[in-house]
Amino acid sequence: GRELGMLDSLLSLGGLVLLWDSVEWEGRSLLKALVKKSALCGEQVHILGCEVSEEEFREGFDSDINNRLVYHDFFRDPLNWSKTEEALPGGPLGALRAICKRTDPGPVTIALDSLSWLLLHLPCTTLCQALHAVSHQDSCPGDSSPVGKVSVLGLLHEELHGPGPVGALSSLAQTEVTLGGTKGQASAHILCRRPRQRPTDQTQWFSILPDFSLDLQEGPSVESQPCSDPHIPPVDPTTHLTFNLHLSKKEREARDSLILPFQFSSEKQQALLRPRPGQATSHIFYEPDAYDDLDQEDPDDDLDI
Amino acid sequence: MAAVASCGSGAGSTGSAVATASKSNVTSFQRRGPRASGTNDSGPRLVSIAGTRPSVRNGQLLVSTGLPALDQLLGGGLAIGTVLLIEEDKYNIYSPLLFKCFLAEGIVNGHTLLVASAKEDPANILQELPAPLLDDNSKKEFDEDVYNHKTPESNIKMKIAWRYQLLPKMEIGPVSSRFGHYYDASKRIPQELIEASNWHGFFLPEKISSTLKVEPCSLTPGYIKLLQFIQNIISEEGFDGSNPQKKQRNVLRIGIQNLGSPLWGDDICCAENGSNSHSLTKFLYVLRGLLRTSLSACIITMPTHLIQNKAIIARVTNLSDIVIGLESFIGSERETNPLYKDYHGLIHIRQIPRLNNLICDESDVKDLAFKLKRKLFTIED
Numbered sequence: 001g002r003e004l005g006m007l008d009s010l011l012s013l014g015g016l017v018l019l020w021d022s023v024e025w026e027g028r029s030l031l032k033a034l035v036k037k038s039a040l041c042g043e044q045v046h047i048l049g050c051e052v053s054e055e056e057f058r059e060g061f062d063s064d065i066n067n068r069l070v071y072h073d074f075f076r077d078p079l080n081w082s083k084t085e086e087a088l089p090g091g092p093l094g095a096l097r098a099i100c101k102r103t104d105p106g107p108v109t110i111a112l113d114s115l116s117w118l119l120l121h122l123p124c125t126t127l128c129q130a131l132h133a134v135s136h137q138d139s140c141p142g143d144s145s146p147v148g149k150v151s152v153l154g155l156l157h158e159e160l161h162g163p164g165p166v167g168a169l170s171s172l173a174q175t176e177v178t179l180g181g182t183k184g185q186a187s188a189h190i191l192c193r194r195p196r197q198r199p200t201d202q203t204q205w206f207s208i209l210p211d212f213s214l215d216l217q218e219g220p221s222v223e224s225q226p227c228s229d230p231h232i233p234p235v236d237p238t239t240h241l242t243f244n245l246h247l248s249k250k251e252r253e254a255r256d257s258l259i260l261p262f263q264f265s266s267e268k269q270q271a272l273l274r275p276r277p278g279q280a281t282s283h284i285f286y287e288p289d290a291y292d293d294l295d296q297e298d299p300d301d302d303l304d305i
Numbered sequence: 306m307a308a309v310a311s312c313g314s315g316a317g318s319t320g321s322a323v324a325t326a327s328k329s330n331v332t333s334f335q336r337r338g339p340r341a342s343g344t345n346d347s348g349p350r351l352v353s354i355a356g357t358r359p360s361v362r363n364g365q366l367l368v369s370t371g372l373p374a375l376d377q378l379l380g381g382g383l384a385i386g387t388v389l390l391i392e393e394d395k396y397n398i399y400s401p402l403l404f405k406c407f408l409a410e411g412i413v414n415g416h417t418l419l420v421a422s423a424k425e426d427p428a429n430i431l432q433e434l435p436a437p438l439l440d441d442n443s444k445k446e447f448d449e450d451v452y453n454h455k456t457p458e459s460n461i462k463m464k465i466a467w468r469y470q471l472l473p474k475m476e477i478g479p480v481s482s483r484f485g486h487y488y489d490a491s492k493r494i495p496q497e498l499i500e501a502s503n504w505h506g507f508f509l510p511e512k513i514s515s516t517l518k519v520e521p522c523s524l525t526p527g528y529i530k531l532l533q534f535i536q537n538i539i540s541e542e543g544f545d546g547s548n549p550q551k552k553q554r555n556v557l558r559i560g561i562q563n564l565g566s567p568l569w570g571d572d573i574c575c576a577e578n579g580s581n582s583h584s585l586t587k588f589l590y591v592l593r594g595l596l597r598t599s600l601s602a603c604i605i606t607m608p609t610h611l612i613q614n615k616a617i618i619a620r621v622t623n624l625s626d627i628v629i630g631l632e633s634f635i636g637s638e639r640e641t642n643p644l645y646k647d648y649h650g651l652i653h654i655r656q657i658p659r660l661n662n663l664i665c666d667e668s669d670v671k672d673l674a675f676k677l678k679r680k681l682f683t684i685e686d
Contacts, residue, residue, distance in 0.1 A: 124575035128567035167611040
């Protein structure tokens with residue numbers, strides 16, 4: 001039903017999904033839960049493991065899921081000192097690009113454990129460009145090879161990074177999930193940015209079961225909220241004024257019936273057209289001054305009438 | 306009105322003194338004999354370029370930005386040879402619309418386009434341009450929009466100040482098809498218009514291979530490639546007068562999307578004191594030099610809210626000619642403020658150039674907001 005909400009459909013949107021966790025609310029279990037869900041849906045799942053060992057990551061998954069995961073291990077030998085043939089050239093970014101160049105169609109999920117590790121070890125711009133290239137591979141129309149949708153899940157620890165990389169990655173991501181919670185109940189705040197549309201956000205309460213399946217719950221206060229705080233009432237600028245801005249009903253009627261001096265209404269027109277009693281014509285009263293010349297002749301003598 | 310308008314400003318000067326007159330009022334007075342300034346073209350003296358007109362204030366040659374309301378705010382339009390910088394809003398929803406209106410205006414007027422982006426393929430950007438509202442349809446659209454817009458309060462006619470009801474509001478009605486068109490944001494531009502136009506695209510991931518070695522240079526390689534590309538187009542197609550154009554002179558409209566974002570290889574959004582902190586400012590300086598010596602106008606969108614070092618923002622503002630900031634209300638507390646309930650965001654005009662003038666042409670209204678109606682993007686105060 002509708003209560004499943006956005007957390008379930010995170011991966012179906014594709015693109016770059018960032019999971020921001022913190023010290024209080026860890027995100028690796030949610031990452032593993034999402035990995036398990038996409039593996040059960042039959043997608044190809046690639047894991048770039050950089051922060052924890054492979055055994056620790058695979059712990060808790062049952063064997064059929066473990067068989068479906070393609071694990072690229074960068075934890076054991078990050079600088080490739082042992083120079084074995086298994087190590088992929090180019091490091092983690094080379095592995096990402098190799099996954100891009102695959103030829104078989106079908107949706108792919110790439111889980112980066114963790115993107116924080118990559119951000120700390122690689123220049124931010126190179127990482128952004130690689131992530132953009134990977135996650136937007138399917139968006140070109142008219143492409144000859146029908147490549148499936150690619151979802152990239154990146155686990156990020158928000159305390160490790162300054163506002164710069166955080167802002168840069170946020171602007172690239174299609175979905176951002178921020179983990180939080182209260183009183184032992186975890187919540188995920190999901191912000192979905194679709195291109196050319198308003199971003200939508202939702203808070204989903206959940207818990208992770210021991211076999212890493214996702215259990216969605218109604219939390220203590222379930223909200224699909226707009227960003228307004230319900231405790232602050234809408235601002236009304238007309239309160240607390242020293243003068244009265246409102247009119248009572250009688251005052252309003254009196255105001256409406258007032259005829260303004262420059263308003264030309266029909267009554268005024270009739271009054272002007274009707275000759276006023278007691279005054280046939282209008283008079284001009286003129287008192288000649290001492291200096292006035294009452295002579296009718298033209299003073300300049302230049303009119304020839 | 307056979308005025309010689311020189312489109313230069315500051316130190317640069319254009320290579321061509323183009324005599325412009327709008328097509329509608331060509332006078333019958335023609336100058337006899339060779340002109341004193343001496344031009345390259347030996348053809349008819351009055352050369353006019355489609356889609357441009359001289360400014361009524363200082364004679365600069367202007368092109369439309371695609372939004373007539375914005376043209377009015379900028380004093381008639383965007384002067385040729387200048388850069389219009391748009392500071393993007395936080396979720397990058399409205400600035401692409403301005404960008405696309407600028408490009409669509411170029412297609413409708415038959416200008417050459419150059420689209421550069423690191424995020425999307427320029428061919429995809431062109432597919433998503435809004436469709437123009439042509440003259441016969443636009444009046445109908447306008448009337449129905451105005452009609453829907455009327456609320457009961459506005460029907461009360463003003464009783465005391467009734468003269469003010471006759472004043473036009475800030476939005477201007479449909480303009481003639483020569484300069485400035487209205488665009489319908491919900492429809493796409495017809496395919497044949499795109500195919501008939503001449504455009505060049507620059508998509509950064511194609512031009513730069515991933516294993517390129519970065520030399521210690523002051524400009525990031527993405528910017529260098531883009532500048533070379535722009536310079537090649539300008540000189541090959543003769544926008545700077547070096548290659549005398551046999552056909553009609555034309556204007557090059559350059560659009561650069563998301564400049565300064567990490568996808569261009571620039572780390573000003575990632576770190577406060579990066580290694581290439583002067584790269585963007587040098588790029589803008591060289592770009593302005595290229596623009597001043599050619600018949601081109603440029604629009605750039607930049608995510609300035611991500612730039613960590615505020616000094617860079619100030620330098621970028623000084624290096625551009627017109628700077629407009631968009632601030633959308635999404636996610637901020639202003640979304641619920643009843644003052645702003647009809648609008649989607651604010652427009653801040655941060656800088657207007659002084660081209661061949663002592664003062665710049667400011668509009669009276671500084672408190673501007675925009676809204677994206679179902680079809681049109683309007684700016685009101």
